[in-house]
Amino acid sequence: MNPFDYHRAEDAAGAAALVADNPAAAFLAGGTNLVDRMKLGVTAPDTLVDITHLPMDEVEELPEGGLRIGANVRNSEAAAHPLVRTRYPVLSQALLSGASGQLRNAATTGGNLLQRTRCVYFQDLSTPCNKREPGSGCSALEGYQRYHAVFGASPDCVATHPSDMAVALAALDAQAVVQDAAAERRIPVSRLHRLPGEAPERDTVLAHGDLITAVELPAMPMAARARYRKIRDRASFAFALVSAAAAMELAEDGTVADARIALGGVAHKPWRARLAEEALIGAAATGHDFAAAAEAELAEARPLPGNTFKLPLVRAAITTTLGEVADGVRGRGAGPDQGEGER
Amino acid sequence: MEADITLTVDGRPRALRVDTRTTLLDALREHLDNTAPKKGCDHGQCGSCTVLLSGRRVVSCLILAAAADGAEVTTAAGLGDEAAPHxxxxxxxxxxxxxxxxxxxxxxxxxxxxxxxxxxxxxxxxxxxxxxxxxxxxxxxxxxxxxxxxxxxxxxxxxxxxxxxxxxxxxxxxxxxxxxxx
Structure with missing residues (x-):
């Protein structure tokens, strides 16, 4: 590991200025991903600005009924917070499905959003990777593709964003509150991360030195019955192969009035399944309609030879999660192992 | 580059100077001779270095000692001993x-x-x-x-x-x- 200076930040704007002024500086929050990358040599900052002592560790109600989760709120605290559990249980589920108890106690809301891909080639200095070393090539194109993208990838990068939390936030229309040295602005979480295009080294639209200070969730009545489902290689402590967050509101006549669907493990960013959402509006909310919504989204899928298996997983994640949400909305208990057909 | 830090480990205040690259795990084992937490993977995946940091379980291999300055750390050795096990x-x-x-x-x-x-x-x-x-x-x-x-x-x-x-x-x-x- 390269030597580095360690600073404890005193205020958000000052921390942002300190990092903005030094291209080799980085913010340190929980460190669960950054410290690991430093050990691997993937990231080699000469200065760490520790932001964990800044007053960004509260969960607060917003005047219009939403919720503001400070960037330093630990993943375990956010998942357990009573207002998150009752108003946005899909966010608790997503958080609890990620990492381990120890890691969730350290990892923060802001850090979770800004964690980097676990693509094996990105994390291995001995292999080419355009994200780690622009222009060096993408080893995954002819390599291990199990955890790689099926939506929105480019010839330069097929990595996926590993966060579960961000998938729920994208479905919930959450916004990231961002502080730079001079001002504060808001960016929808669904537009915070980029598709790789020709610049896979850039994960997000943030500039160097931009500090996420909070995430804001809008009031969303249907979020109370939204659900998260994660498909992975082990029952616990594994990244998603595919995951889905879904919310749905039914009209008086039982048709779908509104829907939110986001997918994880399938793209360089949490993937809002807008084609599936559009296909659902006005539909009768049957298993057939959920399958049709999944097909609408899958029309855009471009799997790699090593991850075509993800397409049926996307279909299953969308239909099963929507079925569970529909049962909840209709007031029927949704058993964890119910089928995905007509109900 | 070094940092002067204080940790309360298993109830006992300890002052030490560490390279900023030192993890909490290495500070405990190599600087304070507390070998209760073990180094397994050193990447947060195995849990053998788990300690309670300010009362919360964390993997000490991914926490920088400098970032833990001022904190209370409980290792398995501090939970109990042979005479009075937890x-x-x-x-x-x-x-x-x-x-x-x-x-x-x-x-x-x-x-x-x-x-x-x-x-x-x-x-x-x-x-x-x-x-x-x-x-x-x-x-x-x-x-x-x-x-x-x-x-x-x-x-x-x-x-x-x-x-x-x-x-x-x-x-x-x-x-x-x-x-x-x-």
Whole structure:
């Protein structure tokens, strides 16, 4: 590991200025991903600005009924917070499905959003990777593709964003509150991360030195019955192969009035399944309609030879999660192992 | 580049100077001679370095010692000793929750965190979604224990004994007035 200076930040704007002024500086929050990358040599900052002592560790109600989760709120605290559990249980589920108890106690809301891909080639200095070393090539194109993208990838990068939390936030229309040295602005979480295009080294639209200070969730009545489902290689402590967050509101006549669907493990960013959402509006909310919504989204899928298996997983994640949400909305208990057909 | 820090380790204040690259795990083991937390993977994946940091279980291999300046650290050595073992340590012995023992200090610290988290009402991925949304307090079933302990690997495969040990300690730990929590 390269030597580095360690600073404890005193205020958000000052921390942002300190990092903005030094291209080799980085913010340190929980460190669960950054410290690991430093050990691997993937990231080699000469200065760490520790932001964990800044007053960004509260969960607060917003005047219009939403919720503001400070960037330093630990993943375990956010998942357990009573207002998150009752108003946005899909966010608790997503958080609890990620990492381990120890890691969730350290990892923060802001850090979770800004964690980097676990693509094996990105994390291995001995292999080419355009994200780690622009222009060096993408080893995954002819390599291990199990955890790689099926939506929105480019010839330069097929990595996926590993966060579960961000998938729920994208479905919930959450916004990231961002502080730079001079001002504060808001960016929808669904537009915070980029598709790789020709610049896979850039994960997000943030500039160097931009500090996420909070995430804001809008009031969303249907979020109370939204659900998260994660498909992975082990029952616990594994990244998603595919995951889905879904919310749905039914009209008086039982048709779908509104829907939110986001997918994880399938793209360089949490993937809002807008084609599936559009296909659902006005539909009768049957298993057939959920399958049709999944097909609408899958029309855009471009799997790699090593991850075509993800397409049926996307279909299953969308239909099963929507079925569970529909049962909840209709007031029927949704058993964890119910089928995905007509109900 | 160095940092002067203070840690309270197993109840005892300790002042030390560390290279900023030093992890909390290496500070404990190499600077303070506390070898209870073990170095397994050194990447946060195995849990053998688990300690309680300000009361919360964390993997000490991914925490920089400089970032922990001023904090209280409890290792398995601080939970109890041979003369007066912690109820979890006693339960691990009684249920054969170990074979080689390398992962055990991390397992025990993690389990101590699990009991506190459950007592605080924290849910897990094994908590039924409706209980989660209603805010019900969790009951530490075997499924809950397996999920909550998934950050601790045991290459000897003593998992059956570990689940039994944590379950026993959880039943003893549960506040009597809760009436079963539901």
């Amino acid at each position: 109820p979890l340590q006693q339960a691990f012995v009684e249920h054969d929750g170990l074979q080689c023992g390398y992962c055990t200090p991390g397992q025990v610290c993690s389990a101590a965190g699990v009991l506190d988290e459950a007592a605080a009402g924290w849910p897990s991925a094994a908590t039924p979604p409706d209980d989660l949304a209603e805010g019900s307090a969790p009951v530490l079933t075997d499924a809950e224990i397996r999920e909550r302990m998934s950050g601790n690997l045991c290459r000897c495969g003593a998992y059956a004994g570990i689940v039994a040990a944590v379950g026993d300690a959880a039943r003893a730990h549960a506040p009597a007035e809760s009436g079963g929590n539901r």
